[in-house]
Amino acid sequence: MLTLLTPLIFIALGQMIVLLSAGIDLSVGPVAGLTAVVCSFFLVEPVGAGDIVSGVGLALLASLAVGILNWCLIRKTLVTPVIATLVTFMCIRGSSLWLRSIPGGLTDGRVCDWLAARVGPVPIGFIVAALAALALEVLLRRTRWGLCLRAVGSSEINARKAGVSIELTYLGAYSSCALLSFAGGLMLMAQIGIGDPGAGVNYTLTSITAVVLGGASLFGGRGSFIGAFMGAMLIQQVMNVTTFIRLNSAWQFWLIGILIIAAALLYSGLRAGRRQGTVA
Amino acid sequence: MKSKHHNVRTFVQIVAAVTATFALMSAGNHATAESAASASFCGTKPIKIALATGFNGNSWRQITRAELEDEASKCKNITEILYTDGQLNPQKAISDIQGLVAQGTDAIVVFPDAGPALLPAIRAAHKSGVSIVPYISSPGGEPGKDYSASVVPDNAAIGALFANWMAERLHGKGVVVFFGGTPGNPTDQAIYEAAKKALVSKPDIKLVGGVQVTNYTAADAQKAMTGLLAQYPDIGGIISSYGGSSVGALRAIVSAGKPLVPLATTDINELGCAYYDYKPSNPAFELMTVGSYTWQSRAALRKAVAGAEGLKNDEPSVQSPTVLEDSTRQDLRPRCDKGLPLDVPQSANLSVEQLKALFAKK
Amino acid sequence: MIAQRLSLGSFGAIWVATALLFALCLVIAPSSLSNSSLMAMLPYAAILAVIAAGQTLVAQQAGIDLSVPGMVSLGAIFVTKIPDQAPHLMLPAILVSIVAGVAAGAGNGLCVAVGRITPIVATLGTNALLMGFIQWYSRGFPTPIVPLLGDWAVSQVFGIPAIAVAAVGILSTVQLIIRATIAGRRFEAVGANPLAATAAGLHTDRYVVAGYAAAGGCYAAGGVLLAAFLKTPDIFVGESYLLPSVAAVVLGGTALTGGLGSIVATAVAAVFLSQLGQLVLSVGAPTPVQWIIQALTIAMGMAWRQSSLRVLVARMRSALGYKIARATGGY
Numbered sequence: 001m002l003t004l005l006t007p008l009i010f011i012a013l014g015q016m017i018v019l020l021s022a023g024i025d026l027s028v029g030p031v032a033g034l035t036a037v038v039c040s041f042f043l044v045e046p047v048g049a050g051d052i053v054s055g056v057g058l059a060l061l062a063s064l065a066v067g068i069l070n071w072c073l074i075r076k077t078l079v080t081p082v083i084a085t086l087v088t089f090m091c092i093r094g095s096s097l098w099l100r101s102i103p104g105g106l107t108d109g110r111v112c113d114w115l116a117a118r119v120g121p122v123p124i125g126f127i128v129a130a131l132a133a134l135a136l137e138v139l140l141r142r143t144r145w146g147l148c149l150r151a152v153g154s155s156e157i158n159a160r161k162a163g164v165s166i167e168l169t170y171l172g173a174y175s176s177c178a179l180l181s182f183a184g185g186l187m188l189m190a191q192i193g194i195g196d197p198g199a200g201v202n203y204t205l206t207s208i209t210a211v212v213l214g215g216a217s218l219f220g221g222r223g224s225f226i227g228a229f230m231g232a233m234l235i236q237q238v239m240n241v242t243t244f245i246r247l248n249s250a251w252q253f254w255l256i257g258i259l260i261i262a263a264a265l266l267y268s269g270l271r272a273g274r275r276q277g278t279v280a
Numbered sequence: 281m282k283s284k285h286h287n288v289r290t291f292v293q294i295v296a297a298v299t300a301t302f303a304l305m306s307a308g309n310h311a312t313a314e315s316a317a318s319a320s321f322c323g324t325k326p327i328k329i330a331l332a333t334g335f336n337g338n339s340w341r342q343i344t345r346a347e348l349e350d351e352a353s354k355c356k357n358i359t360e361i362l363y364t365d366g367q368l369n370p371q372k373a374i375s376d377i378q379g380l381v382a383q384g385t386d387a388i389v390v391f392p393d394a395g396p397a398l399l400p401a402i403r404a405a406h407k408s409g410v411s412i413v414p415y416i417s418s419p420g421g422e423p424g425k426d427y428s429a430s431v432v433p434d435n436a437a438i439g440a441l442f443a444n445w446m447a448e449r450l451h452g453k454g455v456v457v458f459f460g461g462t463p464g465n466p467t468d469q470a471i472y473e474a475a476k477k478a479l480v481s482k483p484d485i486k487l488v489g490g491v492q493v494t495n496y497t498a499a500d501a502q503k504a505m506t507g508l509l510a511q512y513p514d515i516g517g518i519i520s521s522y523g524g525s526s527v528g529a530l531r532a533i534v535s536a537g538k539p540l541v542p543l544a545t546t547d548i549n550e551l552g553c554a555y556y557d558y559k560p561s562n563p564a565f566e567l568m569t570v571g572s573y574t575w576q577s578r579a580a581l582r583k584a585v586a587g588a589e590g591l592k593n594d595e596p597s598v599q600s601p602t603v604l605e606d607s608t609r610q611d612l613r614p615r616c617d618k619g620l621p622l623d624v625p626q627s628a629n630l631s632v633e634q635l636k637a638l639f640a641k642k
Numbered sequence: 643m644i645a646q647r648l649s650l651g652s653f654g655a656i657w658v659a660t661a662l663l664f665a666l667c668l669v670i671a672p673s674s675l676s677n678s679s680l681m682a683m684l685p686y687a688a689i690l691a692v693i694a695a696g697q698t699l700v701a702q703q704a705g706i707d708l709s710v711p712g713m714v715s716l717g718a719i720f721v722t723k724i725p726d727q728a729p730h731l732m733l734p735a736i737l738v739s740i741v742a743g744v745a746a747g748a749g750n751g752l753c754v755a756v757g758r759i760t761p762i763v764a765t766l767g768t769n770a771l772l773m774g775f776i777q778w779y780s781r782g783f784p785t786p787i788v789p790l791l792g793d794w795a796v797s798q799v800f801g802i803p804a805i806a807v808a809a810v811g812i813l814s815t816v817q818l819i820i821r822a823t824i825a826g827r828r829f830e831a832v833g834a835n836p837l838a839a840t841a842a843g844l845h846t847d848r849y850v851v852a853g854y855a856a857a858g859g860c861y862a863a864g865g866v867l868l869a870a871f872l873k874t875p876d877i878f879v880g881e882s883y884l885l886p887s888v889a890a891v892v893l894g895g896t897a898l899t900g901g902l903g904s905i906v907a908t909a910v911a912a913v914f915l916s917q918l919g920q921l922v923l924s925v926g927a928p929t930p931v932q933w934i935i936q937a938l939t940i941a942m943g944m945a946w947r948q949s950s951l952r953v954l955v956a957r958m959r960s961a962l963g964y965k966i967a968r969a970t971g972g973y
Contacts, residue, residue: 004375024762077945080898082706082762086888087944090937098930102464103396106420112400191374192397194420197464199397202369205708209766218760239372242364243379249336249365249782253774260767264759272758337877339783463929493929499872499879506682507923510673528872535796536678550786550874622786622874639783 002126003116003191005236007032007184009129009229011203012210013136014180016228018081019216020140021173022153023074026085026204028181030092031066033200035059035185037096040105040195047108060182066092067178071171089204097197105195115190125187132180133229140225149173154221209256210235213263217271234259321582322355323589327386329358329581334366334373334393338524339623339639340574346638347629348389348577355585370394374401380410387411387584389577392419395466402427411587415580416573417467423597428587431579431597435467438570438601439474442519442544445568446485449542449608453484454516457508459501459529459545460491461522468521475519487519488512494520498528505532517541523548523569524623530554540565546572547604547615550622555607555614567614570601571627578629602627652895653907659893659943660914667921674917674924681803685795687916688809689867691909693883694890695813696747696860698908699853701891702833704900705761709750710887712772713858714880717743717865719776722785722875729788739862746772747858751851776877786874795870805867809909812863816856817905829853834901889936890915893943 011028018025042055066088073084117124140146151159152169160166181203188200212218213234214227238259242252318324331348333341345363352358362380366373373394378401380388388405392398392414399419403426405412415431423429446456458475460468472491479485489508494501501520508515509532520526523546533540540562545551547569555567579595586593604627606612615626621639628635667674693714700707707713717739724735746768753764786792797804820826832839832849839846864883869875892898893915894908918939922932 079944082898083892083944087937087941090933094930094933102466102469193400194396196397212763239375240379243376250774250778253770257767257770264763265757268758336782342783497876510679510924511926535682
């Protein structure tokens with residue numbers, strides 16, 4: 001179960017960074033899928049060190065390029081993040097399907113084993129994801145990077161006045177989001193073991209759901225990586241629960257819907273309460 | 281009203297489950313060995329089985345489920361049947377299989393909609409000792425090594441059958457188009473390649489445009505056909521891997537004001553009915569269909585049960601196609617039953633009464 | 643004044659782009675302009691236009707509606723399931739479909755306006771709820787539409803597909819309500835500048851809820867038309883309309899950050915997108931290329947629009963203060 005959860009955690013963390021900057025990234029799912037597709041051309045049996053470097057390296061560069069492209073579209077042409085990343089979403093899906101018109105390129109079993117290696121019952125990938133969440137949380141609260149990110153997300157104008165380098169902050173947000181999606185893509189590849197052009201796309205909406213369940217505000221500036229981590233855990237748990245308590249197809253949809261609305265109402269109520277508290 | 285209460289109860293269950301526990305242990309095994317006669321494939325050990333599907337939103341899925349239940353009802357030792365629906369999300373499909381394994385399900389019949397991406401999860405289930413049998417679509421891998429057994433249609437034979445019938449209708453000369461389902465799915469690819477191979481010896485028949493994406497919907501097939509008609513005004517025949525979407529292709533031709541052409545595809549009630557509607561004004565329209573393999577869930581179940589019970593099952597794992605309708609033959613006239621939903625395949629191995637009960641208005 | 647000139651410019655562009663596209667079709671693939679090709683394209687464009695009109699109403703309130711798939715499917719499921727073996731229930735079924743869409747839309751609006759949930763999250767949630775409802779209500783299989791409605795959908799009125807005529811009727815009604823009634827003008831005012839509207843004493847929440855409800859009605863109406871046209875619609879038939887509806891809105895020139903919107907421009911954009919699809923299909927481009935071409939078209943359209951207006955927008959932004967856009971739900 002934890003293996004399945006790991007890609008979602010990485011991608012949700014990436015989504016969280018962008019959300020903190022008051023943006024949104026719809027291309028995270030396809031980026032994860034593209035990573036798996038690109039790697040599938042190199043990591044086939046028998047895999048050598050060179051293949052790993054070139055495959056993973058190329059996928060890394062591709063992801064980074066998408067991150068920078070997103071930033072360019074949003075900041076240089078002033079397209080809203082939804083539209084800009086919708087465009088990259090469609091382009092990357094198209095590219096993945098173009099590279100692999102049908103699923104192919106079985107990943108060398110050893111690579112999958114490495115990526116799915118465990119310490120006791122816990123996959124290493126999961127530990128790394130948990131540590132990443134923790135590290136990002138600390139960075140967000142304690143460093144200048146975190147301060148800049150939250151400042152830009154809360155109010156670009158005020159951040160500019162305070163001397164934050166706006167463009168650099170946005171560039172950092174979108175490229176680190178793409179890189180975390182890349183990490184998620186590697187874990188996804190370990191899970192599916194083949195270059196599947198359709199893989200990963202669902203992570204876009206799931207990652208947004210995860211950060212929302214984790215209490216992030218889509219208006220930017222507010223949110224926590226630990227929250228995103230917990231949100232991802234909750235989604236995975238809901239998926240598991242549906243089979244355990246024999247839910248029919250309809251309830252498998254309803255459960256997620258109820259959770260999203262309930263969580264969003266709860267958080268918005270909490271915030272309203274807090275605001276009123278400060279006024280009083 | 282009844283179902284409303286059911287929903288309230290289910291909701292209470294969910295709340296209890298979500299709040300109470302992070303991993304529910306498998307429900308208590310309330311199996312009691314019954315001595316009533318079971319069919320010979322059943323074995324004796326009480327087992328819990330599951331049907332894991334990647335999508336559950338059309339009549340075909342409801343029929344395969346009913347066929348599986350019908351087959352399972354022959355076994356007194358099957359204590360429970362679980363169902364999961366991947367909702368077209370590969371991650372959920374993987375999670376479903378893992379969840380079923382964790383609950384101690386003995387045998388799983390799986391429709392691997394997500395394709396080879398599901399193989400690692402299937403392999404893991406197999407390695408943990410669950411008897412898991414993919415059917416209809418192959419996730420790749422090998423029976424015995426990656427899963428207990430599999431049952432799939434003979435896609436190569438289907439492709440050849442379609443192509444040869446079409447070549448006969450066109451008297452060896454004409455333009456033929458091919459309709460598939462989701463982009464890049466291996467089943468369509470196999471049928472397409474086989475059709476192409478069969479047409480190599482007929483140089484005057486051109487298979488054009490590659491595999492058209494329809495996402496198994498009539499709407500997308502209609503759009504694709506409209507585009508094809510613009511590109512190839514003289515299309516002489518249609519081969520399609522799914523009858524349900526072919527209806528859209530026919531509608532595109534009709535709305536373009538052109539005469540209908542021969543169609544080879546899988547059977548579905550709506551096409552049989554469309555044949556009788558269209559034929560009078562479209563003399564060149566002919567229809568050939570092969571059965572839709574809804575019954576394959578039965579064979580998959582038998583194999584899965586055999587695996588869980590340690591029995592031998594020698595049924596073929598590749599099932600040849602059967603021609604169900606062929607409008608050029610008197611003995612295989614197209615079938616149309618107005619009392620059944622239009623997207624029901626008549627090749628289902630259920631009685632008309634069973635089908636009607638399944639789709640009756642409640 | 644500036645805003646008005648701006649809106650004319652931004653909504654006029656799509657007409658030019660569509661004219662250019664048809665000219666391009668004439669050069670590259672004249673067959674995509676044949677009568678049969680156009681007759682096949684129009685019903686889809688019409689259905690998309692009705693659905694995208696709903697998305698326009700939501701965008702005007704600085705929202706984005708992810709519940710389009712559920713809403714469209716909802717309309718399609720009621721109009722097919724209710725009159726099943728009871729054809730006399732056809733008209734009530736159409737009514738139920740629309741009312742259900744309006745009710746579900748109002749639910750979205752309440753979540754957004756009263757519950758203070760971000761539109762993208764609220765509609766993501768309601769979409770899942772609707773999908774569950776459809777799975778439950780349909781019992782997992784589709785039902786054909788009543789023959790009368792199905793036959794009507796493929797008929798023609800003076801050589802124009804009946805669906806297109808119906809869509810023009812629906813869109814004119816919506817447009818009339820917005821432009822010619824006091825409530826409609828206020829709705830536009832609330833979208834264009836919520837702070838000013840509040841200051842002028844308007845209950846902005848009511849207009850936001852009304853906007854989402856009307857949008858729900860449009861989606862459901864689109865679902866009814868779609869069901870009639872397809873005869874046996876899949877239970878999740880609305881699934882493929884989410885991205886095109888958003889694309890039509892932005893190409894039409896309505897900003898997702900709120901403000902003035904144009905249903906007419908969105909409808910023209912729906913024709914543009916449908917004809918573009920027809921063009922790439924008729925030159926035989928494979929699926930991945932189709933996706934990429936569509937994405938690039940949207941990107942180019944947006945980039946071109948934004949760069950020509952960029953200076954103006956930047957000025958407006960600094961004048962209004964960036965905060966307003968944020969406070970009203972922009973990203």
